[in-house]
Amino acid sequence: MRFVIEAIDNITNARVATLETEHGRIHTPIFMPVGTLANIKGVHQHELANDINAEIILGNTYHLFLRPGVTTIEKAGGLHHFMNWNRAILTDSGGYQVYSLSKSRKITEEGVTFKNHINGDRHLLTPEVAIDLQRSIGADIIMAFDECIPYPCEYDYSSRAMRLTHHWLERCIKKKNSKPPLYGYQQYLFPIVQGGTYSDLRAQSARYITEKDCHGNAIGGLSVGEPAELMYEMTESVCNILPKSKPRYLMGVGTPANILECIALGVDMFDCVMPTRNARNGMLFTSQGIVNIKNKKWANDFSQIDENGVTVIDRQYSKAYLRHLFVANEMLGKQIASIHNLGFYLWLVRQARKQIIQGTFGKWKNQMVKKVSQRL
């Protein structure tokens, strides 16, 4: 996996790079829209490519394993073909969803036994199974199987979970190397740094992960309820250890402000359900701040959704119209807001990229963090 750093900010640790996959070049820093069930809710694939301009999206192995199942995805020739998306895809390992969604799960050294949240069937997910499932799905970047812990979590448990994650990583790598990819193009395995909110564990995990010399590295177990400052602290300490020459992916983060702050710490890749989930509840992220479009104040505001909006959608509909759709509970409202928010997130990381190249990132970032966090 070619990862070429093109610019480094002179004040922060922000950097600009390109990452090559066989499904296209990814310009980092990048945000990856979350397409849990082989689609981004409310958004057509051509809108994602042409209007939002996403370069890589995320799929959830746990969800895809349950529906449509890997047999169907294999028959389709992989997830790219199944959903008709020819740009890059990253899949998580299924671990996080097993902890957050399934019932009566039991974690052992072997793996995790759980009942799925759809029909209660019992399954065993192991590092080997997670790699096999991701091989069938066929994402360009696949993730190691890890144990995700909640926040807060005691030191001893955090430490044990981290060690288990490390053991599982060895098995993931072994399994990954045991078979060629299924669809003729490379899949790149990213290991995940764990260690909860304890700096020494995080450092230990980051060093361990670094040694494995994988194509990229991820930071997991953050954005799970801890204060933002703690998330930044952990991210910073981990970024200081993870090799500069490889992409860094901060999993599940975050708000526009979180993303800007973590770009400054040296993170290259992000994913989060926030832009789409909040969109479906009528919360718009705009270049001027946060808009609750259901609010009565927008009832007769016929200005565009976002004056600086970059998507076609932003220029087609007014705030008053979008508010009406939400008040009347029309699905088109959720569609418009989802496209807008994703368009904004991708615009934001593209802007960050430009500012880093220009050498103006630090100042711009501080202004933008304030702007995008205020409620209009």
Place this chain on the structure above:
Amino acid sequence: MRFVIEAIDNITNARVATLETEHGRIHTPIFMPVGTLANIKGVHQHELANDINAEIILGNTYHLFLRPGVTTIEKAGGLHHFMNWNRAILTDSGGYQVYSLSKSRKITEEGVTFKNHINGDRHLLTPEVAIDLQRSIGADIIMAFDECIPYPCEYDYSSRAMRLTHHWLERCIKKKNSKPPLYGYQQYLFPIVQGGTYSDLRAQSARYITEKDCHGNAIGGLSVGEPAELMYEMTESVCNILPKSKPRYLMGVGTPANILECIALGVDMFDCVMPTRNARNGMLFTSQGIVNIKNKKWANDFSQIDENGVTVIDRQYSKAYLRHLFVANEMLGKQIASIHNLGFYLWLVRQARKQIIQGTFGKWKNQMVKKVSQRL
């Protein structure tokens, strides 16, 4: 309103015409997608214009009166501006929804008193109010306020409702003529033939309506549960009386087969919620027949949604993928099915148009009625 007949079938009463509005030319026979609440559920306006190629859509006065309310629509400069749709719009009078949705309605010579279905507020809808509301909404074609009766309905009641509809028509015309249009372009009032399922009442109503010499004429009170044969019988008898030189609009009809049969009887315009409502339940109308996409038989069918499909959507997604979206209850499934079905309905009327011009409509129609009615 210019209405130019371009071709007449030599066997059936089907005809091809163009109808000019200040928001574009409409090529008949035409199907009008139903945009109840200032949007077609699940479909962006640009998809409606560019992919589905709808030339005119329908808005529901009753719904728009409740949400967003005519004040907001007036402030936006009319419904076209509010929803950003610059092609033609037709609005119904609100009558049908008052009967089907509202609570404790009371019909008098004056009008209808009812409690709305959102918050139970009491309103009085009269012919004058219906015209005023439609003036504020600003559709290109507006409908007279009528009394819709259910099926079955006794002769005496059908007769009384028809007479009331006729009285109300006089008041609608008077009100319409009392004020200029609000937004600078013409609005054309269509009266509605009623009379239930009684041929003599239908004939009486058609003659009465014809005398009013409006720009077009509508047939109401059908497709309300009566057998298709009875609907065709009533439509035929009414079409034989309504002037050939003016557009004929059959309200609320229907299945693809219903539309083809009624084109053969001389109807020019149709509207129905069926393509969108059924789409949201996973029923696809295709050129080969009806597909219940939730059916397990499509789970591994990677062929296009409709091999003869005309929308971009038809070529982007497979049956297996669309089925997955429905099984997983993803809104994108409803979006795809809605675009597909509307695209198919518009394709069907365009095909009918071509066949009439070619002089091959009769035979083609009989084949298509069978084809589009079968379940795949």
